[in-house]
Amino acid sequence: MQTKKLHCTSCNKTVNATIKKETEIYPDRKAYLAKREPRDYWACVCGSHVRVDKEKVHVRYVLTTGKFSAIKNNIHSLIDPIWKSKKMTRPEVYRYMSKITKTKDFHVSLISCMKDAEKALKEAETLNGLYFNR
Ligand SMILES: [Zn+2]
16 A cells, blocks of 8 residues: 655644545545546545645645644635636745745645644735735
8 A cells, every 4th residue: 555654733743644535535525526536635544634736746745634624725715716817826826925934835735733824824815815805
């Protein structure tokens, strides 16, 4: 079985993650997943997980679950519309987030602690607010 040593934010240690299908991670997505190929996830025995980056842009991963995952999803929902609507390019958004969060190569899947996640969320809210009236 393919394993990978990854940091799990729930277990707060490095664990041997294994590959799981999206259908195992999100059984409630079954109907939705009938329409497209289920994605692969790295998963910890505790249930934390992260999507496998097929493009191999980011080779480092952090496993998360629960509130942590929810915050990370919120960050995506705030920053993705900015580059999707071409208000900024995707690299510009990530460069901005790297600078403001003092991260060398900012990526949502690499946020490794709740403190960083909350800080990034706040910055993503500010950035989103510049472009979208809420
Ligand atoms: Zn774990």
